[in-house]
Amino acid sequence: LAKTTQPISMDSYEGQEVNITCSHNNIATNDYITWYQQFPSQGPRFIIQGYKTKVTNEVASLFIPADRKSSTLSLPRVSLSDTAVYYCLVGDYRTGGFKTIFGAGTRLFVKA
Amino acid sequence: KAGVTQTPRYLIKTRGQQVTLSCSPISGHRSVSWYQQTPGQGLQFLFEYFSETQRNKGNFPGRFSGRQFSNSRSEMNVSTLELGDSALYLCASSLGDQMNTEAFFGQGTRLTVV
Numbered sequence: 424l425a426k427t428t429q430p431i432s433m434d435s436y437e438g439q440e441v442n443i444t445c446s447h448n449n450i451a452t453n454d455y456i457t458w459y460q461q462f463p464s465q466g467p468r469f470i471i472q473g474y475k476t477k478v479t480n481e482v483a484s485l486f487i488p489a490d491r492k493s494s495t496l497s498l499p500r501v502s503l504s505d506t507a508v509y510y511c512l513v514g515d516y517r518t519g520g521f522k523t524i525f526g527a528g529t530r531l532f533v534k535a
Numbered sequence: 536k537a538g539v540t541q542t543p544r545y546l547i548k549t550r551g552q553q554v555t556l557s558c559s560p561i562s563g564h565r566s567v568s569w570y571q572q573t574p575g576q577g578l579q580f581l582f583e584y585f586s587e588t589q590r591n592k593g594n595f596p597g598r599f600s601g602r603q604f605s606n607s608r609s610e611m612n613v614s615t616l617e618l619g620d621s622a623l624y625l626c627a628s629s630l631g632d633q634m635n636t637e638a639f640f641g642q643g644t645r646l647t648v649v
Contacts, residue, residue: 457637466539466625466640467578510578525570525578 427511432530441498443529445511448492456487456494459510461528467510471496498531506533537561539628539641547647553614556644558626560607566590566631567609568638569601572623584609585631613646621648 428446435441447456455474459467471478473485473494484497498505508528540559548554560567568591569581580593584603601611607628613620623645627638 464623464643464645466627466643467638468640469637472637524580527577 427513427526429509429511429526429529431527432532434532434534435501436534437502438500441501441505441531441533443496443498443509443511443531444493445496446493447511447513450491450513454491454513456485456491457512457514458483458485458496459512459525461508461510467525470509501531501533503533503535505531507531539626539639541624541626541641541644543644544642545645545647547649548616549649550616550618552616553612554616554646555610555612556624556626556646558609558611558628558641560609560626560628561639564628564630564639565607566629566636567603567607568627568629569609569611570625570627571595572625572643573621578625581611616648618648621646 426449455472457472458470460470461467471480471483471485473487475487475491478485486495496509508530510525510528539561542557546554558567566583566585568583570578571581572578581595581599582589582593582601583591584601587603587605598614601609603609623643625640625643627640629636629638
């Protein structure tokens with residue numbers, strides 16, 4: 424499974440757009456990129472998943488350049504409740520079953 | 536639909552004892568994965584079960600074991616508990632047989648070993 428690198432922490436203010444970038448230089452052809460959000464003492468929650476270009480859902484956008492060696496999670500107009508740890512994961516869940524390796528994640532702190 | 540249910544939510548055990556944790560996946564999901572989360576080590580993968588078979592395993596000692604039943608419910612067992620086993624244990628369920636699949640996590644079981 425490809426190793427990922429993310430910033431350890433980020434600060435932002437309410438109403439701002441937050442972009443968290445993840446590096447995954449060894450991503451394989453069949454790998455997908457998935458982002459999870461975790462609040463203290465809760466299980467991670469799926470945010471978004473993509474393979475290439477751009478994916479958007481009701482909570483976030485995911486930008487993936489052509490070489491797929493990095494990806495950027497974009498959270499529009501964050502609020503205090505977006506304070507959490509965000510994990511970037513890369514893997515091919517088709518072969519070998521579901522074996523998700525979580526990195527250290529990015530701790531986002533949103534201030535008023 | 537009902538989410539992933541883990542029981543119990545909290546547990547206190549003594550060193551040397553054993554413990555069994557339970558996870559009920561979302562209906563229709565055949566894959567259940569288990570994770571250990573500690574402040575120092577983060578989220579670490581324990582193992583994954585799919586259709587009653589262990590399909591993947593992390594780097595944990597043999598004291599950590601699991602199983603999955605025909606209804607996809609899963610249990611994990613930790614024998615001879617050590618203080619370092621104190622952690623939040625999370626399970627996640629997914630369909631398990633699709634290329635891009637979302638995992639749904641439970642609230643976890645907080646285990647404290649004293």
